Amino acid sequence: MTEIPTEGDQMGNRHRIMRVLRNRRVRRLQLAFLGSTLGDWAYATAIAVWAYEDGGAKAVGAYQAARFLTMTVAGPLGSVVADRMSRRAFMIISDLLRAGLITAAGLIVVTGGQSMAVYTLSILAAIVGAPFRAAEAGLLTELVDSPSELTTANALSSNIESVLIFVGPALAGVIIGVSGVEEVFWLNAGTYVWSTAMLLGVRVKRGETDRASADVEDEATRARFWAELSSGFGLIGRDRDLRSVGLLAGASGFAWGSMSVFLVLLAFDVLDSGPKGVGYLNSLLGAATVAGSLLILGRLSSSRLGQDLVLGVVFGWGLPLLAMAAFPTSVTAIVAIVVIGLCEPVGSLGIDTIPQRLTPPAMISRVYSAIDTCVVGPMAVGAFLAPTLVDWFGLRSAMAITGAIPLLVGLSRLPRMRNLDRRLTTPTEPQLLGDDAAAQAESTRGSTDDASPRDS
Template sequence: MGRTGAVLRETGSSLTLVFSNPRLRRVQLALLASLVGDLAYATAVTVWAYGVGGATAVGIWTAVRMAAAAVTAPLGAAVADRVSRRGLMLATDAIRAVLVGLAAISLVTGLGDPAAVFVLATLAGLLTAPFRSAQRAWMPSLCSHPSELTASNAASGTLESIAFFVGPAIGGLLLVVADVPTVFVLNVITFGVSFALVLAVRTPEREVLGDDVEPDAGAREGFLGELSAGFRLVGRDRDLRLVTGEVCAQTFVGGASKVFLVVIAVEVLRTGASGVGFLDAVLGVGAVLGGLAAIARSSRQRLGVDMTVGVLLWSVPLVLISLVPVPAVAIAALVVVGAANPVVDVNLDTIVQRMTPDALMARVFGALDTCYIATGALGSLVMPYLLHAVGLRWSLVAVATPVAVVALLGLRRMHELDGRLRPPPALDLVRGVGLFAPLTQAVQETIARALVPIPLASGDVVIRMGDVADAFFLIESGRVRVTQGDVVLREQGRGEFFGEIGLLHDVPRTATVTAIEDTLVQRLDRGAFLAAVTGRSRSLAEEVAATRLAHRGDA
């Protein structure tokens, strides 16, 4: 009971942290509304397609939709990195509402042929990936601390799990009591709710670190360069490659599950193919439990290890089913598999958000989405051949074992990744500086990691008037005195800064700064400082510099 109580308290604390932030609360609820309506709509389209052309129509539509999504995900992500993420979410909500509304009108009036409805349904589905990429890339700008970001992703994962359970259920219920157009209308309403919630979010324009991306880089790279930027960044970063490889292994099994769940329903549960709906519900229950567990663990910041455990839990339960193929074991194992999904997704999103420059973040998510869709499709293609060749039990072993091997081989590196992602000690000091307040969390962390501590005794000179300006300084503890000759301009203490004027105006130091007690300052070299102070942050720095110069003082 004590452990359960602790988990519940951690879950409650994390949810409170997220939903007490009005901006995060609105974006989370917008995501939920969008997903619930989208999944209810997808269920209705599947049922309608089956009525039009049977299983063949369902299969063709699903394959076309997945292939198109894999191709268009990088395109939507590139747009998300070049325009306002809020604006893109609003646009995709509005366009999807129009497309689904047109499909509903076509069905009600009977004026359109089935091909038109298929086209409208596919186009609406293609806009889901840009909406999600924009939402994930926007989240760091709405959070004030790494723990808040992790908790927010955990909340998103849980809401997504709930949506995957509730959306199809609502769609199925409305199909029983009403008809397909009614579900389409519900989807239009949910997009409207999502639009209103996102519209209510107000946030300053994001700042990017100048070294991360050059302003005209996109123009020089051209269209293909823009689209491939996310793939190139993943290819260059060893940790991102590892994360992508692990999750691709997991999504391969996820794709295979679309096939083997039907066989488990037939051969293990003895319910016939219709039992796959029950197994989907079992996975949904597990996903909700896994989402709550991810929320409870969000404050621990063990992102890499937890993600690897989630990938491993996509493997081991399948081996257990192959060893003991009875209904109780299959159900229990699939609950665990369902719980593993949000654990992987939550930690994956947070890792990418913490490691990726803001200017490329949506394109990295788009690249990952393309990889995951491709490996999922590969799994669904390979599984029927395995089942035909070796049967269910050995097929489960065949798809599960490589995933376990990939996860275990990467575990040590994931421990190291957690060290890389641990918030730097000086982060709170950086966040308290007004110049850096407009910067994204990722940029603030970059600054904090670049700081070099310099202990000073009383009487030590930090900078001398006339010296070359080569660094910016933050006072962590103690006090300093700023002078010009015999004139004392001011004294400064913890949380204050100096040294920006010489850097911003490329002039020698205009004052001397001396420690007047034991003091600890953090030094940020010239390049890192100038790269950080862009846009609004640069304007704030110039205002401070102008004020100090007007009072004859360097800072």
């Protein structure tokens, strides 16, 4: 990558954002991500509606369970492939395959074909798309010129995703109400075509695509696919900073999965508003998340990735759940959900950016996917256990137990995250991302040495 002048900490947030947006390659990558993510969230709503009409709540639950389980496996598998080839090409192939699969599913719906074929094609599309975000995270590090730009670009991605989490389902609801479920299928396929068109315009320098794995893995390891598959998890296990990020991500994922159940119970039992209340609470959560993303953009220059991650876990999940358990009123529930939405992007920025800053470039997609698995796995566990906890202990106690987990994990990781922030400050000398990441990992992190000074 090309060396650039030093960036001072006093650079204004607007200057940071505009600098990233002026980077044509990053801009096209963000637009590709926007299109793909919009389609994903709209389609998630449409397929759930279609599944409910096809087989009721059991069909929805079975499909979602199969989707999350396959994505948990496919994400790490696909990330190995993404790290072995051009990540741009990997993302384009993913988009084109998903466009074809979703188009085929839409044709089956229109013609009244077999329901199982629609479920199968939809799950295949989820499998193909599972490593897309990990590949995008890896490609992003090849397109920016400094740690500051990387943090800003991730903040923009987080902002886009937060908005689309709210806009995608809303758009799907409008289309379904006006035209029908199949129209959302066509929209989703179209967004993948859009994403492909944007990615075709991203030019990656030859030197940036030649990621020599020899810097971080020996020849024997590279030759074994399963060893490479586990290498992302292995690096997280050896690196105490990445391990802390994984624990914090897992705690938030567990709370998130449990909250998907608690929201329904809060709507019926606390707000006494029935199904409409579920939609109201989800919309409130989405709107608060958008506001939280804007908050992130307003404080990039003072962002403390590690401590903000702890803040997002403790204040975004632990304390709100404990507050609802202690004071189960409508006001408490609404305030707690707003706080969760505001804090979620604060923590997500650290989950997205810290692995990119700490991981050698040839392994970024695998480590990112492993961190993502640390979120999705506990999320499924939380959603599965929440009804049992409610049956055994009641809603208030179930929320208290769930809230205690992110609170305790967050507080236990705070000293390490403070230490990490001191070492993740923007370098005072010109420093390249990617080209010297392996050296930086060795000299500043001492990841695999348990006796490292960083453990003090």
